Amino acid sequence: MNLSRSIVSITFATALMGMLIVGGCSDDASRSAPSQQQGVSDILQEQKQSGESDGQGASNGTPRSGLFPADAEPTYSKVDYDLTKMGSDMVYATVNDMMVNPSSYEGKVIRMSGVYYHSRDERTGNDYFFVVIQDATACCSQGLEFVWGDGSRKWPQDYPEDGCEVTVTGVFEIYMEDEFKYVHLTKSSLEKA
């Protein structure tokens, strides 16, 4: 009697949990992910619109012809921190650690994959290029600035479209600008992920 009552209780609990799971895993997840994505993308889109002075050429998200010529890319035989081989939690935490403890990473070769974005400082006219990664729940993003090669390439004609998945390999460097300390990857190679 006790056994049958236990079986009934367990069956009822399992059925209830199943109903809750099925009912809860439909639209909410898909609705929440885009809104989280949209929040971050909106912010970056605002920066992009404030920095752009002319329209983009390609509209299909693919790199323009002439991008990533292999013979013009810096190459690194040894990578000290290869974030492309890490899980998303570690990538996010490592990039955060680079911001918090930059001196521990100075001079190290870093490789990371993420979404490419451009931004322009209207005050100085300087262009900045970023590779952005998100945490496991996609609600928070970290970005790392990079300088492609020797920095001589022209934006927008030489650079990919914003939102393109790229892999960047470069040397971590701390630099000063307007009395503020920044970090970036210098002498970087840029390749499509």
Next chain:
Amino acid sequence: MGAFEQLITYLSYPFVVNALVVGVLVALCSSLLGTTLVMKRLSYIGDGLSHVAFGAYAVAAVVGVTRDMMIIAPVTVLAAVLLLRRGQSAKVKGDAAIAMMSVTALAIGYLIMNVFGTRSNVSGDVCTVLFGSTSILTLTPFDVAACAVMSVVVVAGFALIYNRVFAVTFDEAFARAAGLPVGRYNLVIAIMVALVIVVGMNLVGALLLSALVVFPALSAMRVCRTFKAVTVIAAAIGVSCALVGMLASIMLGTPVGSTIVVLDALAYASFCAIGFLKRRI
């Protein structure tokens, strides 16, 4: 690179080691106090206080305080004292008081962040605090030190007043009649719970925090019959699930808090099965 080699590589990062140490300490404190809270029918207080802590975090974020723990800790302690110190003599009893304070703090916190917030990604900040995705991996040195100190204080305090906690937990009226300063011990328990909540938010976030408190104790109660056994087994379960959960989430790229809570739930199911089989044998 094999999984083992990758894990060894990850363990070479200081922030991973910090996360594991803090996570284990938080899980230990949560599970120790969870036994008392579950037996006093205050299982949901972890959730309530974590919502209060979220509200305090929102105020700290809006005001622009760098070390938000300086605001979160005192506010959460105050809320815990209000909820727990009065014990059985409160006009509004445990669950109703927790519910009132919990939803009010959550609503006020989110409202403040939206109306007065200066950060660009409010949703991201809220999501991180509520679910603790990678918060445990992004602790500042101050956070690590504060968490470690608070955890040591809680564990040491619990060990020192263990017998009184036992008496107050099982029969408050008898403890009072026997001459124990029940109000004072309720206050100490309240402060310890608040400290655990504050540090626990970094591990699993505000919404999942009650799992750290409740599941280990409930799991242990499936198989153990004495207060000491439940406390010890609960601590072992809590620490194991937290440690395995953190390592699994780092390796698999899953949210840390959710992974730990799922493991806690699986542990509870396992101990239910063990308890069932034990009674049948």
